Amino acid sequence: MKKLTFAMALAGLVSGPAMAAIELAPDLSVSGFGTIGAVHSNNNQADYAPSVLYPTGAGRTSSTSYGPDTKFGVQLEWKPTSRLSFVTQALSKQYANNSYSPQIEWAYGKFAVTSELDVRVGRIRPAIYMLSDYLDVNYANPWVRAPSEFYSSLSVSHMDGIDLMWRPKLGPVSLLVQPYAGHAKAILPQSTGSIPIDGILGINLSGSMGDFTLRGGYLQSKATLDTPGSTASLASAFAVGCRAGDQAACGAITTLIPNQAKLTFSSLGASYDNSKYFASGEIGKRNGAFDALTSWYVSGGTRIGKWTPYATYGSSKNNGPTQFTAGTFAGIPAFGLPSTNALGTSVLVAYGMDQHTVSLGVRYDLATNLALKTQWDHVTTVPKSGQAGTGAGLFRNSTTAFSAGANNVDLISVSLDFVF
């Protein structure tokens, strides 16, 4: 609770009635957004969190948690000329190191080359998903939080690099062609290390016509598992087998410990919003050193005055191997010592497995800058053909009993979103 003080104190500053972007000078403005949200879980064997980068969540650590949804962001924009602008945004939320210390999400200079073409250099949020740009601005979305199975597929919120935004008009269709390049780093919870993601090259393509938007994206990169403690002990454990003549153990050192391993994510999405009704869906496929994840969601709702009821179904399925056995990996010989295979399997099952969620919720617009939301999630986790250790889905800090089999978890969330 103490850690929340910062976000809440800041939130308190802006809960006055006059919430609108504040202009500090003719070309300098400050705006902000935030959420105060609580999630309650009926299961005390594992923590629910929106992504694997959260250190804790609702469930095992505490049945009610403010961690998954509470956040506060402030953005400063300076526009010295009509073609040049600088944007910086600090975001405070529960980070992997269990602190709410603000991190810089955006910090770029943007130059309008033409009225249709912008180039941005600095720290930017790569357009991996349809909602990447404002994923943390809950006020801008109907839900308590973006569908977590899909939006945790690639846990990169920002990168240091460059992107181009070209917005040509093709008759009635507004296009966006947005290539990007850079590098990022995902910090892992509990000070275990990080995953540097280098050589990011991606593209975001979208077309809008009237109420309809279609988008597609592709990203390729090189990921490294940089966990000094566990990487070293894993490597030395395999090295023991390797020295004993087990060729599978020799191969596992390079195969199971990603070092500049190719990581790609491709996605497709569509959305429709005619003000009265809205529907959207996205599907993505992540391929890494030894995981093959398919995630998707569909959601829809209607606006009735100040009320916006909605329903969502989200799913995440990891089709990568879950057992390190003969012939699982190309280039690894068929015969491994039982100890090598057990160790390899333990590495594989540590990756996020199958999970599905049905969500029902409603948003109520308290004021034009303030929305109150409540949502019920029914989360189902499915183990891999009865294999113990694969049943935890995307939950964190699970007990052995939880990850041993299938689970059904119910969550109730309440949140207050604001912008100014």
Added chain:
Amino acid sequence: MKNLKKITVLGALLLAVGTAHADVVAVVGAKSPAGALTKDQVADIFLGKTGTFPDGSQAVPIDQPQSSAQREEFYTKTTGRSGAQLKSYWAKQVFSGKGAAPKEVPGEDEVKKLLISNPNLIGYIDKSRVDASLKIVLTP
């Protein structure tokens, strides 16, 4: 009885005020190059989807305060979106660095003054306030 009559009259007056149909119109200064616009063209300008009038000259929208009756009516008629929906829309634009909502000015008098002095501006006011110094580009 006399009091009751007074109340009835007062009530009728209040009702008349409450339901009085305000006719909001999109306007530019008389010197503006802009001619008649369609609902979609006006919506695109106010949603920041275009920065120009159809003839290619710069178009800068200006807003009335959140509390003004014309603002709600204008946006409902041109964009079909409510105040909260527009706020969500602008939150998406602002926090992704893609744009900012139109500048807000204190009221109709200020809108008029600015439109007359700057031909690039476009605003909306009640039809009854339009005179020779302004041009109506859309009656939504």
